[in-house]
Amino acid sequence: MKWLRWFVVALYLVVATAPLVWMGLSSLKERADTISPHAKFLPTAEAPSDPTSPSFEATFEAYRELSVVHAGAQQSFWGHLGSSVLIGLVSTLASVALGTCCAYGFSRFRLPGAKDWLFFVLSTRFLPPLAVVVPVLIMYRTLDLQGTHVGLIVLYTVFNLSLAVWLMKGFLDEIPRAFEEAALVDGYTRGQAFVRVVLPEARTGMAVTAVFCLISSWNEYGFAMTLNSSGAVTVPAYFAGLQGNIEGMPWPQIAAGALVFVAPIVLFTVLVRENLLRGMTFGTIKQ
Amino acid sequence: MSALELVGVSKSFGARAALAEVALSVGEREFVVVLGPTGAGKTTLLRTIAGLETPDRGEVRLFGADCTHSSPAARDIALVFQNFSLYPGKTVRENLAFPLLAPGRELAAGEIGERVQWAAKLLRIERLLDRPARKLSGGEMQRVAIGRAIVRRPRLFLMDEPLTNLDAKLREELRVELRELARRLETPVVWVTHDSAEALSMADRVVALFAGRVVQVGTPRELYLRPATPAVARQLGSPPMNLVEVLRDGAVWRLPNGDAFGAAASDAPQRALLGFRPEHVRLEGGASEALVEVVEHLGPQRVVVLRWGGATVHAAVASSVDVAVHQRLRPAVAAEHCLIWPR
Numbered sequence: 231m232k233w234l235r236w237f238v239v240a241l242y243l244v245v246a247t248a249p250l251v252w253m254g255l256s257s258l259k260e261r262a263d264t265i266s267p268h269a270k271f272l273p274t275a276e277a278p279s280d281p282t283s284p285s286f287e288a289t290f291e292a293y294r295e296l297s298v299v300h301a302g303a304q305q306s307f308w309g310h311l312g313s314s315v316l317i318g319l320v321s322t323l324a325s326v327a328l329g330t331c332c333a334y335g336f337s338r339f340r341l342p343g344a345k346d347w348l349f350f351v352l353s354t355r356f357l358p359p360l361a362v363v364v365p366v367l368i369m370y371r372t373l374d375l376q377g378t379h380v381g382l383i384v385l386y387t388v389f390n391l392s393l394a395v396w397l398m399k400g401f402l403d404e405i406p407r408a409f410e411e412a413a414l415v416d417g418y419t420r421g422q423a424f425v426r427v428v429l430p431e432a433r434t435g436m437a438v439t440a441v442f443c444l445i446s447s448w449n450e451y452g453f454a455m456t457l458n459s460s461g462a463v464t465v466p467a468y469f470a471g472l473q474g475n476i477e478g479m480p481w482p483q484i485a486a487g488a489l490v491f492v493a494p495i496v497l498f499t500v501l502v503r504e505n506l507l508r509g510m511t512f513g514t515i516k517q
Numbered sequence: 518m519s520a521l522e523l524v525g526v527s528k529s530f531g532a533r534a535a536l537a538e539v540a541l542s543v544g545e546r547e548f549v550v551v552l553g554p555t556g557a558g559k560t561t562l563l564r565t566i567a568g569l570e571t572p573d574r575g576e577v578r579l580f581g582a583d584c585t586h587s588s589p590a591a592r593d594i595a596l597v598f599q600n601f602s603l604y605p606g607k608t609v610r611e612n613l614a615f616p617l618l619a620p621g622r623e624l625a626a627g628e629i630g631e632r633v634q635w636a637a638k639l640l641r642i643e644r645l646l647d648r649p650a651r652k653l654s655g656g657e658m659q660r661v662a663i664g665r666a667i668v669r670r671p672r673l674f675l676m677d678e679p680l681t682n683l684d685a686k687l688r689e690e691l692r693v694e695l696r697e698l699a700r701r702l703e704t705p706v707v708w709v710t711h712d713s714a715e716a717l718s719m720a721d722r723v724v725a726l727f728a729g730r731v732v733q734v735g736t737p738r739e740l741y742l743r744p745a746t747p748a749v750a751r752q753l754g755s756p757p758m759n760l761v762e763v764l765r766d767g768a769v770w771r772l773p774n775g776d777a778f779g780a781a782a783s784d785a786p787q788r789a790l791l792g793f794r795p796e797h798v799r800l801e802g803g804a805s806e807a808l809v810e811v812v813e814h815l816g817p818q819r820v821v822v823l824r825w826g827g828a829t830v831h832a833a834v835a836s837s838v839d840v841a842v843h844q845r846l847r848p849a850v851a852a853e854h855c856l857i858w859p860r
Contacts, residue, residue: 408602414589415567415596416669417619430606 250492256485258288264481292482296490300483301476303468304460307487310468314448314491317379317464321386322443326436328387329394330402334424336395337402338410348399351392359389360452370457377461382454386447393446394439401435402428434505441502445495465491518581520545520673520705521566526575528561535561536572537729543673543705548696550720551709552740552752558729559709560599563675566707567596580672590619595666599678602662603650609661610646613637616669636668639698656687663695667702674699674706680715692718713753717741725749741794747858750792756820756831759798761791762860769804772826776805780852786859793850795820798832800840803849809842823848 255271256264263270263286273288296307332351336344366385367376375381405428413423429436454467463471469484521543528536535558543549553559564570566577568589577585584592595616603612613633617624624632637643640660645653653661659679666674679695680688696719699706710716716723717737725733725740725748733745744750750758763770763778765787770778778791800821807825814836821832821840825848832848834840 406600406602408598408600409604411569411589412596412598412602412665413615413619414569415592415594416616416665417590417593417622419588419590419620422620427604431604 250489253485253488257292257482257489258290259286259482259485260289260291261478261480261482263287264485292486293490295480295483296487298483300472300480302474303463303471305463305468307465307468307483307490310463310465311487311491313379313462314464314466317382317386317462318444318448320379321383321390321447322440324383324387325390325394325443326398326440329391329439330398330429330432330436332391332395333398333402334428336399338407348396351395354388354392363452363456366453367456375457377458377463379462381457382447382462382464385453385457386443386450389450390443390446393442397439397442398432398435401432401438405431437502438505441499444498448495518545519543519578520547520580521707522576522578523566524576524578526562526565526572526577528558528565528570528572534729536565539575539726539729539731541724541731541734543707544721545705546703548699548706548708548719548721549724550716550722551707551724551726552711552713552716553709553726554711554752557711557726559711559726560677561729562726563596563677563707563709566673567594567675568592569596590621593671594673594675595669595671596675597659597662597666597677597679599681603653603658603665605651606649608647608649609637609642609653612650612661613646613664613668616665622669632668636664639667640664655683656691659683659691663698667698670702671704674704674708676706676708678710678712679708681710681712695719711752713755713757716753725752744792744856747790747792750856754794756795756833758792758794758856759830761793761828761830763789763791765789772805772828774827776826778826779804779850779855782852785857788860790858790860792856792858793854795831795833797850797854798823798830798834799849799851800832800834800838800846801849803847805847806845807848809840809844809846812840812842 255273258273259270266281268282269284270286272285274285275288277287278285299306335341336348341347370376370381375384409427409431410420410423413427414420418426449466450464451466451470454464455470458464458467459471465487469487472479472484519542521541523539523541526536526539527534539558539562541549551559551562561570565572568577568584568587568591572585575585576583579592579594604615607615610633613636614629617629617632633646634643637646640663642657642660642664645657645661650658650661659682663679680691683691692715708715708719720737723733723735723737723740724731725745727746727748733740733749735743740749741753744753744758747760750760761778762773765771765781765785768781768783770781770785770789770791772778805826807823807830809821810824810829811822813820813822817836818833819836819838819840821834823830823832823846830848840846
């Protein structure tokens with residue numbers, strides 16, 4: 231049965247990585263090769279003489295051209311990546327910070343109606359986000375937040391907050407109260423005990439929560455497309471906006487950009503994967 | 518002046534009363550043990566003294582000053598928790614230094630180092646100082662936890678069942694050590710436990726707490742010999758005091774099945790619960806017969822479980838006394854050793 235297990239895993243590996251591999255190959259092609267009617271999947275140093283051959287001439291041109299400003303766009307890929315980084319990082323920090331403070335309150339104090347409040351926090355996720363696109367669009371137009379960094383930061387923070395509160399509550403519940411109480415008796419105030427005792431213990435949880443928030447705001451497409459079609463355009467919206475470009479879709483650059491775009495998330499996720507697993511099963515493991 | 522005084526302290530959680538009108542005073546160098554079964558409100562009592570809970574009614578006075586509503590930090594009390602509560606990521610040294618680094622204490626680095634060394638030496642944990650707290654054994658953790666308490670030389674120690682999670686041998690060792698330590702530090706201690714051996718061996722005074730109420734206060738000897746209620750009698754001593762239902766028939770106490778137990782005074786109640794210590798049961802000279810069910814050898818003494826007149830009675834006798842299972846005896850208890858609770 232061992233070979234069957236390997237077979238299934240190998241099969242899944244192929245299915246899961248095929249799009250990434252194809253993207254990698256496309257990023258090394260000339261545009262003509264990406265839209266060739268003949269499948270091109272063997273990178274070679276020299277251009278093949280036969281146009282129907284499966285090999286193509288590999289080039290890093292597409293990566294160099296990431297700094298080109300395409301027709302219809304206002305910035306190069308790097309400019310949009312900058313917007314994505316700024317919006318992603320700030321909204322993640324804000325979600326984790328607010329979520330941790332809020333979860334601490336739910337975790338440690340007897341609040342009247344705490345369960346109802348927690349349910350309310352969760353209920354903000356019940357509607358599919360796109361259902362509220364139009365009201366948000368009108369609101370943002372009135373507030374002049376369309377196309378701004380602040381607009382998307384606020385939006386993503388709010389969307390991720392409920393997840394952050396629930397995740398962090400799970401993590402904080404696992405930290406024994408006695409830790410802070412010992413600090414209180416030792417002469418620290420509640421705030422100092424939170425910063426000096428609880429936060430260091432909650433680091434793992436905060437890292438896990440940050441990954442989830444970052445992934446969701448990093449990849450968000452619907453609102454980015456609707457609210458920020460110009461101005462602070464994030465990478466997903468930028469790629470989509472290249473459609474109908476008079477030069478034709480710059481596929482090699484899109485492939486190259488997409489690879490650069492997913493790299494940090496993949497890297498980060500691999501780095502904290504053990505903690506992520508713990509985060510997914512939080513609440514099931516009691517100390 | 519007493520170090521600690523509680524006046525009519527009550528505390529409820531929802532409908533459940535954890536403490537009811539608790540009054541307590543602890544002298545300036547006194548070692549007070551609060552003894553009670555699980556759920557009696559012992560931990561709530563300590564938390565109220567420490568300031569982690571605010572009483573619904575009543576007053577907490579420390580060295581004459583009303584502290585009922587002051588913050589835990591302002592009270593300058595140390596609390597040792599049952600579950601150790603060391604910071605797992607920090608080393609022993611950092612754990613010990615943590616209370617000294619609290620804002621408002623402003624000690625020089627040298628002074629902090631000295632105090633940590635002093636506490637480590639006193640508790641014999643010097644060789645553990647650079648070890649991470651999560652790599653300690655239970656006994657070591659508890660020493661460090663106590664070290665954290667003594668390092669800042671507080672005005673009062675509160676100990677919440679500090680030995681409960683340790684094994685029996687270690688418990689006995691630490692019991693002696695900690696009693697000695699408290700004497701040397703000349704600091705009052707409120708020690709909470711359900712273990713009668715701790716209460717009997719350590720306390721200057723024992724406070725018996727049942728269902729949130731103080732039932733009896735006295736020296737260990739007073740509580741042992743003259744427990745105020747059957748519950749206190751059952752909590753103290755191992756094996757605990759025998760409690761037997763009896764009826765008075767003229768000048769004789771009769772056991773549940775009618776067998777004679779011993780002489781009763783003429784003014785005694787008709788129905789009563791008799792309490793007598795196992796060591797006061799003699800195995801001969803009694804008025805009726807009993808069957809030996811179990812004989813336990815406990816080194817210096819032997820515990821004999823008797824079936825006597827429909828009741829189960831424990832007798833503690835010297836191990837030199839010959840007694841065998843299924844043997845029939847005529848046990849007796851002198852009238853002056855019997856406590857009588859009317860029914």
